[in-house]
Amino acid sequence: MMNYIADPPGTEPGTAPEPAVQAESLTVARGPRTVLRALDFTVPRGQITGLLGPSGCGKSTLMRSIVGTQAKVTGTLNVLGRPAGHPTLRTRIGYVTQAPSVYDDLTVRQNLDYFAAILDPGRAAATRRHDDVTRAITDVDLTTHADSLAGNLSGGQRSRVSLAVALLGTPELLVLDEPTVGLDPVLRRDLWALFHDIAASRGATLLISSHVMDEAERCHRLLLMREGEILADDTPDALRTATGSDTVEAAFLHLVDEAVATARQKETTR
Numbered sequence: 001m002m003n004y005i006a007d008p009p010g011t012e013p014g015t016a017p018e019p020a021v022q023a024e025s026l027t028v029a030r031g032p033r034t035v036l037r038a039l040d041f042t043v044p045r046g047q048i049t050g051l052l053g054p055s056g057c058g059k060s061t062l063m064r065s066i067v068g069t070q071a072k073v074t075g076t077l078n079v080l081g082r083p084a085g086h087p088t089l090r091t092r093i094g095y096v097t098q099a100p101s102v103y104d105d106l107t108v109r110q111n112l113d114y115f116a117a118i119l120d121p122g123r124a125a126a127t128r129r130h131d132d133v134t135r136a137i138t139d140v141d142l143t144t145h146a147d148s149l150a151g152n153l154s155g156g157q158r159s160r161v162s163l164a165v166a167l168l169g170t171p172e173l174l175v176l177d178e179p180t181v182g183l184d185p186v187l188r189r190d191l192w193a194l195f196h197d198i199a200a201s202r203g204a205t206l207l208i209s210s211h212v213m214d215e216a217e218r219c220h221r222l223l224l225m226r227e228g229e230i231l232a233d234d235t236p237d238a239l240r241t242a243t244g245s246d247t248v249e250a251a252f253l254h255l256v257d258e259a260v261a262t263a264r265q266k267e268t269t270r
């Protein structure tokens, strides 16, 4: 069962804002296995936090827990001041899964119209929806493809349609699961510029997973994961300095070696 922490002291106007995500002893089982083990971390508001770690370490499971679609979650997990999965969070969070979730037989604009109508139903909302859809298509640079069938787009363009869906309704928290996989370097650079613009101009919080370590350098903060645990929770600069490394990749490898050595030491002293 999940617990809920009431707003911590210090959230009055003029004091530090509460984090976008706050986890204590967050544990998740998938099938017979515990895939996230007693995680404690926070995701600060208005910044880009990168969730980095090797394939299978639990990044998607952590993201699914935050957006409220993961079963068997225990411990405490607060999102935007509510327990994860709370119905009022639905329109406040944008979530992009690894597989683009778009309808191939609809155009880009029709896909967005459809999802916008689900988010904000009713005839009176039609004008608002039209504006939201046009803005989201512009944000992801698909204006010239607005009337193309999604099924005729490239993989990268389809990923951007999914991202545009997540941008509908101007969410406060964007959870993006490996949004740049398979994209060419120019598109990756442009998407990261868009992520920074969303954080800076709208004050949105972005949690972005990747296993490409050079993308870590583009984040304000990093959560480095390995085998269901968080190895480090800090800024790229602080991680490089603490480990005496030139890159985040080298810092990550340093931390992995340290974790393996500590585990071995524990084994031998048992």
Ligand SMILES: Nc1ncnc2c1ncn2[C@@H]1O[C@H](COP(=O)(O)OP(=O)(O)OP(=O)(O)O)[C@@H](O)[C@H]1O
Pocket (backbone or CB within 6 Å): 030, 031, 035, 053, 054, 055, 056, 057, 058, 059, 060, 061, 062, 211
């Ligand atoms: N449906 C499932 N049932 C049981 N175990 C699962 C299921 N999905 C994932 N797992 C296991 O949970 C662990 C974490 O998986 P998860 O998809 O969260 O990792 P990830 O870090 O996102 O990996 P990737 O980078 O490859 O997407 C893995 O060991 C995986 O085998």
